Structure formats: structure tokens, C-alpha cells
Amino acid sequence: MAARVVDERTQLLQRPASEIILRTHTEPTEDLKQERRRATFNFEELAYVLNGGKELLEKKQRFAEILAKTSWGDKSRRYFLGREEEYVGGLRAALGIWEKMKTENLSLEDGALMRTLVDFPGGLELHIGMFIPSIMSQGSSEQQAKWMPLCMGLKIIGTYAQTELGHGTFVRGLETTATYDRQTQEFVIHSPTLTATKWWPGGLGKTATHAVVMARLMVPDERGAMRDYGPHGFIAQLRDLDSHLPLPGVTIGDIGPKVGYNGVDNGYLSFDHVRIPRDQMLMRFAKVTPEGRYVPPPPSNSKASYATMVFVRADIVKNAGSSLGRAVTIATRYAAVRRQTAPAPGERELQVLDYQNCAATLLPLIASSYALSFMGEEMMSMYRRFEQDRDRGEFGALPELHALSSGLKALCTWITADGIEECRRTCGGHGYSKLSGLPTLFQNYVQNVTWEGDNNVMCLQTARYLIKALAGVQQGKRAAGSAAYLNDVVSELAPGSRCAAACDECWLRPDVAAAALRHAAARSVASATATLAAATGGKGLAFEGRAWSENTVDSIRAAKAHCTFVLHQTFVDSVARLEAAASVSPPAGGQGQSVGADTAAVLRQLAALFALEQMERSGGVAALLEDGYMSAAQAAALRRRHRLLLAALRPNAVALVDAFAFPDYLLNSALGRADGDVYRGLLEMARGSPLNATQEGPAWPEVLRPVLAARSRL
Template structure:
């Protein structure tokens, strides 16, 4: 093709037109620089808190640069991969990280950091996330000694097979059986129905060699003929030959096909046809089966120990929610700060999209939510670590509280995050629909969290049962502790004279005023759920099964959400108080360690905490419920809404600084719109050029599809 040459006359003709455009043109990178100059707090100080200190933040940036240069960590083609390429690439990345850890003698925390940065889910997800934790938490010392070296050396690859075609959250209904054979000292794993087929385990389809299989333990009577069902227990089963990777006899296994997202992970199906495994392959840290076939149940204090792995996973989901939402709001907020739309008058520059109140009203509460989820995630994992210490001493008293809280928070936090990522995408307009924004893939890979490890509504009902039982105990004169302690004062809390103490707009900035409103909402929710359920049973009290329970779950779910919202608020406020107090008691050193913030940073965080809570009250219908209950009057409700809008204005100058503080490298975001330098349009064009469709100018359809059609024009 001939070179395109522009003559001087044409250039001169165009020059005045170009000057008109340049008078109102802005460079996005300059907009982002200006946004950062407006910040009222130390971004680095807050970034240290969110990243575990200066040292870890710098390590994250350094690792991002290193990983981007590896063949398996390169993200330049990530958005253009086929499903098979995703699977192979994700597995290659996971193995690359594993080898790097071994070669450089890096710790597990470094490996987890690299996995988060590469952000390429693959076939090792459940090997790391559930197979190994199950052996650690449920395996006997002898079993750990046998299996952990194999796991850590990748001589075997595991997964966790619990969910079945016909059963998910209702674990007691699982249909896969493990029947003990006293003569041989083996268990027979069997899938007696189509619906007993294991379905969904990650890595099962084409990667795993072994699985922790949840199956109902069946113990035949010694006399023969009968069998006793001891419910679900964990068993380690080999699935594939270690030399050929082919399924073992009696094992039917495969991949379940493409999903909405997360397609680098080979989620699979699995069924057993009378497959025998050794007795020692039942996880026996707590419950046991002796060689002669006697079932030894766990001690009463340990009877719920099998929940530990699921509680860990739910706590981990809560911890990761803040990071996932934080990535989305970083992309959307940076883009909204540089995207301009509609000039106020002819010849003036267009306005930044973030300056429109409706855009700020979407993004700033989501920034606040990301911070709330971050602090909750830290607190939840601290609770789980304490539980592990207690468990190792044989103490399980904290498990019911941890189970209830992790269930409800898993639900609420994943709802907030999944909905928030999609809201961020919509805020980015047409460019948000492009995979190059990073938002569609982030949503596709995250949205599974609202379902896996427990359907969110079912998990809310787990929390509600805990709350309803606590309320029943209080009414019998008992004191309850933990997150439901406010129920000890429920009679005072819901007394007719109990009213909101806010007397002005500014009152809604007070943590005490907000806590009181959220606490009242939570208490009213629990009492209403109890009244509804009691009425359905004809006054027989609380029944958590059967028709009465099944037909009265809406109020219970609402109560669980209100409870968890109150806990999110309290955790946010307490975390900020602790960070500021630490700075006051030990100025200097603790800030770089990520354990303290100064007054200016604390002030902005308290604004975020207030905005988060006001937003949750408005979104959940909490304001209407408080009005209905008589806790609020119309003037107080109006003041609440005004303060919500004023907070948007107050926080607007810090919007970009607040998302910068998350410290996400461009490598992790992999987004044309979320670039730290703000050069978004160059980013879109550069990434688009990498499309395989641009490998040739004609395109792949030209020779066989388009050319014959267009050639026909000569015959017209």
C-alpha cells in the first residue's frame, strides 16, 4: 500500500480546526495529577495500613515488576485467551509461582502475594485453598505426616469434593456413601444416584490426582443386614494414576464446561462405582473408625470440628471481599476523575464525570464499603486465628459464634462486592463494557462468591438461627456474649421511649448516633423474626425446620443482614480508633509498620465510616424501617439524607487519594481505565492493538468468507 503523504496546503487548512479543539482539550494524566494534589491526608500512611506496612507494600510493587517479566506472569494477552488457553495458562502460572517459591526459598505469605498479583485462577486453587487446610485441620498427626510432604512437594494435587448435583449447602443431605468393610479394613466409596455425582470442585476436571471427598459414613451392623448412617465425614481418595493421569478404575471424572467466569479453573464432576480406599484414608483427627469397625465419635466439645475448614474458607472470603471491591473502585474512580462529559457552556472544558453528584453518589459509598470490608476481613481472620489456637487446646466454645458470624458476613460482604463491581462497571459507561477495562473479568471471576461455600440466603439463615437462639436465651434470663450481646438489652433498646438522639444534620457523623440506629435496626429485626416464627408455630416457640420455618425465612434473613451491617460499622469505627490511638501512644515507628494513622487520616476514615453506614441504611430500607418503628421522625430522616449528600461533597477531594492508598500496582489491575498515570485512552488503544484479530490487516474471515461475497460485486 502506498505511503500516506499530507501536503502543506492540507495541513494549513486543518490547523485552525485543530486549534479550536485544543482550546478545551485536557490530558487525562494532568487531571489525575491535580486530583492527587487535593488530598487532605497522607496517602502513604494509609497505604501502609492497607498493605501490612511499608516493607510489604514495597515488596508488592517489586514483585509486580518481576512477575510482569516472566512468561507465565505476562498479562498482555490475558483478555484474548480461549478457555483451553486460560486453563493451561492459569496452571502454568500457579506452577511458576510454586517453583519460584522453592528456588528462592520464599515463605507461604510471599506465594500468596504472588498469586494475588498474577491473578490467574487455575487448577491449584483448591489444592492450596481447601485440600491442604482440610488435612491440617481434620487429619491426625500421622495423616499430616504422610500427606503434607506429598502436598507441599506437588507429588500429588488435591481438591475438595463436597457439592453434588443434587445437594450443596445442605451437607447432611449428601448422597455419596463410604461404607466400612470390616473384613478388609477398607471403605467403599460409592455414588448410588445420578444426583450424588460430585459437581463443581475446582481442579477436579483435569488437574487433581486426589480429593478430600465428603461422604456419609455407613457402618454395617456386625450381625449383618443393617447399616447405621453417621453423616458426612472427610475421606482422602486417589482419583488418577500418578504416571498416566488417567482415572482409576471405578472413578468417572471430567470437566463441567464453561462458566460465567473463572474459566482458568477446571471445575469438575466425579462419581464412584464401589471404589475401595484404606481405612486410614478417613480423616481422623476427631471422629475415628477402629480396625474392628467401631465408630469413635469426637468428644462433645469437638463435635463441630468438621466445620473448621468451611469456617476458614468463609472467613477468607470475607477478607478478600475488600480487595476485590477495592480493585473495582480504583479503576472506576480514576477513570471518572479523568473522563470528561458535557461542557457548561460553549468554549469551556467538559466536566469531570466524578463531579456529577450521581456519579459520586455511586462511587464514593463503594470506596467506603471497600474500606469497611477491609477492616472486617482483618478482624475476621484474627478471630479465626484465635479459634485455631483454642482448637489446638481442645477448646471449641467460640465456634458457634465464629460459624454464625462468618456465615452472615460471607453473605453480606459478597453481595456488597459483587453488586459493587457491576456498579463500577456501569459507571464507566461504554468503555466499562470492554474487557480491557478489567471490570468485566473482575466481575465474572468474583460473582461466584455469592453462591459457593454456601448460598448467601441459606448462610443468612444460619446466622439468624444463632441470633434467635440468643434472644430466646436472654428471655430466659441468660446473658449472651459476642456480636449478639446487644440482645441483652433488647427490652430497653425497643422500649416505646427509645428514640434516636440526633438533633441536627451533623449528629449523623457521630459514631454513637449511627451505632444506636444500626443496633436498633438489628434488635428490631431479630425480635420481628422471632415473633413471626413463633406466630407460625401457634405459640410453640422457635422451630428451625418444617413448614413454619420454611415459610417464615424472609424476616430471618433481614435480621441477619441488619446484624452483620451493625458489626461492619462497629468494626470499622473501632479499627480507626485503634489506629489513631496507636499513633498517639507511639508516634512515628508504628505508621510505617501499618499499625497507626495520624489525625488527618483518621478524620477521613471516620467520614468513610459514616458514609458507609448511612448508605447501608438507605439502601437496605433501614430508614423506612426506623420510621415505621417510631425510632426516627421525619425531620431526623431528612437530616440523615442531607448528611449523606454532604459527605459526598466532603469526600470528593480525597476520592483518588483514597483509592491510591489501596496500593494496587497497574500489573494487578490490568486495566486500561485504571492506570495510575491516568493515560487511559492511550491504554485502550495500545491494549486493543494486541487483539489476535489485528494480527493481519485483512482479518481471519477475509479469504474464505468475505472475499467471495465482495468479489461478486464485479458480476453485478
């Protein structure tokens, strides 16, 4: 096509009009550069902390460059794929990473980092995330020796089949059975009802060859009477390793499209009297002997089977901060370059981030993403300590870890899922485009509020732990761990207990904010305990039946209040450790173990904003006013300090999200580009739409042309 020529008269006519526009036009790239110059701290220093040190951060950036150049890591068509293309592409990416790990002798940690960067969920998610961890945590040494080489060599691909059509979080209610046949020394895996059909396991639909199946262990006693020993884990082969066809007695398939995460083939599965060898019951703790005698785990580790679920929940907490951080990075960078409404004719439009309502959305979400990130690191440290204890046969930390991981799984995923959507809304119309990266991020993340335990049920598990702890305190026992504040519940809730904030600035003090959150948690736990006790007519606490099921609102509120207190306390403690480390080893080396005074000051502001935001947003202020702990004047001071914190943190907004150091490759967002060239990015990504493959479009020949051709006959 010949180049179009615009005549000189037309150009001269247009020139003054263009000059009027250019007088107030701004380049978004310059806006973002100016934002970075405004920062009051060194964001690179903080980036090392958030990414595990300078070496790991540089590795992440290097991997991103390498992965972008692979065929299976290329993201240019990612937002234009259909369901089948997503599934095949996600699986190719997972296998590409696995092959790179093997050929380049990379570690499992390197593989996990590459999976995060490629960000293409596929059929290996549960093989890596639950099948292997289940064997490692629940399998005997002999079972690990047999199955782990097969897993690591991808000779088999596994999944974890627990949830059923009729039962999810209530594991004891599972209907799939594993009945022991003493004569053949086999288990018969069977789905006796329609609702016993396994439903949702990732990779089950079309990928997995094996599964860890959670089934009710049934063992006949010597008189032939069947004994139900509850859910246990069994390794079952599902598909032929040569043909990939289902084995006899196995009905299996894909459950269809979902809100998101469609590269993963979540599946259904039922068994019709399928036999497996006795040694395919996971027997690190509980066992069934060849003679059919059930050997329960020692009382000290009777709940060891929860370890895999605890690990997954701890991992969900860890990933929440990163997922919210990605969303708020995109939204903050875009809000810093997006302009709207000039103060006066002929002046430049204002940056959207300068509107207080936008800052009041994004800055607290930045604070939350930091709180979740620090909490995630602490949760994984707690889990690693538990693993060390478990290997020594000590399980004393499991109840606390189970309760905390359950409640935090709920609170952190609620904060993150809601936060991603809030970020999308701040981006206006462009946030609705998949090219912003936010719709897909939300679609793929929102499953976290229900999978691995519905969030309300998770809160109830935490509440049960807290109520029992308070009941123990009332009987003269001592509460430990995150519930230790309940030891002082009598003085905490005494009529004279009052907030110590004597001025606006007092709300910047970590101890004042922590005291308010602690009081709210103590009051909520005490209220839930009293409500439950009253429901039983003074006959004690009941955690089953109507007394429990009809009084769950207060219990869920107690779990949320407790976990909010823990999140803030962990944030404050983490900043204190980083600052203290700087006095021993200055952060100039940039290794990610400490921060200087300027960075610490900004982090303390973020921690304060997180606390005040949670009290405002969750109704905590109203509860504390109702309780008499806080006065109206103190509540007003809290609100004023909240608004002043928004203004104080505004110059650091972009630097704070830069510190997450998410490569553009990971964000895959036109709006979140590190260079700020967002509008060019939108246009370039849009040109890749398959609808743009031809100028006429795919509907022209058979749909549009006949209709438009009829105009000549009118």
C-alpha cells in the same frame, strides 16, 4: 510501506480547526495529578496500614515488577485467551509461582501474594485453598505427616469434593456414601444415585490426582444393621500418578464453561464401589476403629469438621474488600479523568466524578471497600484465635465464628458483586470492554455469592444463631460476642426508645449511627423470632420443617441487619485503634500500625458514609420510621448529611483508592492506570487483539472476499 505525506495546504487548512479543539482539550494524566494534589491526607500512610506495613507493600510492588517479566506472568494476552488457553495458562502460572517459592526459598505468604498479583485462577486453587487446609485441620498428626510432604512437593494435587448435583449447602443431605468393610478394613466410596455425582470442585476436571471427599459414613453394627453417621471427610485417589488416567470405578471430567473463572477446571466425579484404606478417613476428631466401632468427637468439638468451611468463609470476607477495592480504583480513576458536557460553549467538559450521581455511586463503594477490608482483617484474627483454642481442645468460640462468618460471607459478597457491576456501569461504554478489567473481575468474582454456601442459606444460619441467642436472653441467659446487644433488647425496643440525632451533624457521630444500626438489628431479630414463634402456634421455635421454611424472609433480613451493624462497628473500632496507636507511636515511621489525625478524620467520614449509605440503601430508614425510632425530620437530616459527606469526601476520592496501592500489573486495566493515561492504554491494549494480526482479518479469504467479489457481477 512508504510514509504518507500530507501536503502543506491541507495542513494549513486543518490547523485552525485543531486549535479550536485544543483550547478545551485536557490531558487525563494532568487531571489525575491535580486530583492527588487536592487530597487532605497522606495516602502513603494509609497505604501502609491497608497493606500490612511498609515492608510488605514494597514487597508487593517488587513482586509485581518481577512477575510481569515472566512468561507465565505476562498479562498482555490475558483478555484474548480461549477456554483451553486459560486453563493451561492458569496452571502454568500456579506452577511457576510454586517453583519460584521452592527455588528462592519463599514463604507460603509470599506465594499467596504472588497468586494474588498474577490473578490467574488455575487448577491449584483448591489444592492450596481447601485440600491442604482440610488435612491440616481435620487430619490426625500421622495423616499430616504422611500427606503434607506429598502436597507441598506437588507429588499429588488435591481438591475438595463436597457439593453434589443434587445437594450443595445442605451438607447433611449428601448422597455419596463411605461404607466400612470390617473384614478388609477399607471404606467403599460409592455414588448410589445420579444426584450423588460430585459437581463443581475446582481442579477436579483435569488436574487433581486426589480429593478430600465428603461422604456419609456408613458403618454396619454387630447385627449387620447399617448406621448412618453423617458426612465425614475421606482422602481418595482419583487418577493414576503415572498416566493421569482415572482409576477403575472413578468417572471424572470437566463441567464446561462458566460465567467466569474459566481457567479453573471445575469438575464432576462419581464412584462405583471404590475401596480406600481405613486410614484415609480424616481422623483428627471422629474415628472408625479397625473393628468397626465409631468413635465420635468429644461433645466440645463435635462440629470441628466445620472448621475448614469456616476458614474458607472467613477468607472470602477478607478478599471481598480487596476485590471491591480493585473495581472502585479503576472506576474512580477513570471518573476523575473522563469528562462529559461543557457548562458553556468554549469551556472544558466537567469531570464525571464531579456529577453528584457518580460520586453518590463511587464514594459509598470506596467506604464499603474500606469497611470490608477492616472486617476481613478482624475475621482472620478471629479465626487465628479459634485455631489456637482448637489446638487446646477448646471449641467455645466456634458457634459465634460460624454464625458470623456465614452472615458476613453473604453480605460482603453481595456488596462486592453488586459494587463491581456498579463500578462498571459508571465507566460508560468503555466499562463494557474487557480491557477495562471490570468485566473479567466481575465474572471471576460473582461465583462468591453462591459457592461455599448460597448466600440466602448462609444468612439463615446466622439468623438461627441470633434467634436462639434472643430466645436464651428471654429465658434469662446472656448473649455473647457480636450478639451481645440482644441482652438489652427489651429496653432497646421499648416504646420510648428514640434516635438521639438532634441535628444534621449528629449523623457524623459514630455512636448515633451505631445506635440506629443496632436498633435496626435488634428489631429485625425480634421480628424474626416472633414470626417463627407464631408459625409454630406457640409451641416453641422450630428450625426445620414448614414453620422454618415458610418464614425465612424476616430471618434473612435479621442476618443482614446484624452483619451491617457488625461491619460498621468494626470499621469504627479499627479507626479508633489506629488513631490511638498514633498517640503512642507516631505514624511518621510509616510502618502501617497507626494513622495521623488528618487520615483518621477522613476514615471517620468514610465510616459515617458507610453507615448512612447502608441505612438508605437497605431500607433501614423506612424500617426505623415505621418502628417509630426515627422521625421524618431525622430521616431528612440523615439524607442531607449523606449528600454533604459526598461533597466533603470528593477531594479525597483518588487518594483513597490510591491508598489500596494496587499495582497496575494487578489491575490490568486501561481505565485504571495509575498515570491516568487511559485512552492511550485502551488503544495500546486493543492493538494486541488476535483479530489485528492481519489487516484483512481472518474472515476475509473464505467468507468476505467471495461476497464482496460478487459486486462486480451486479
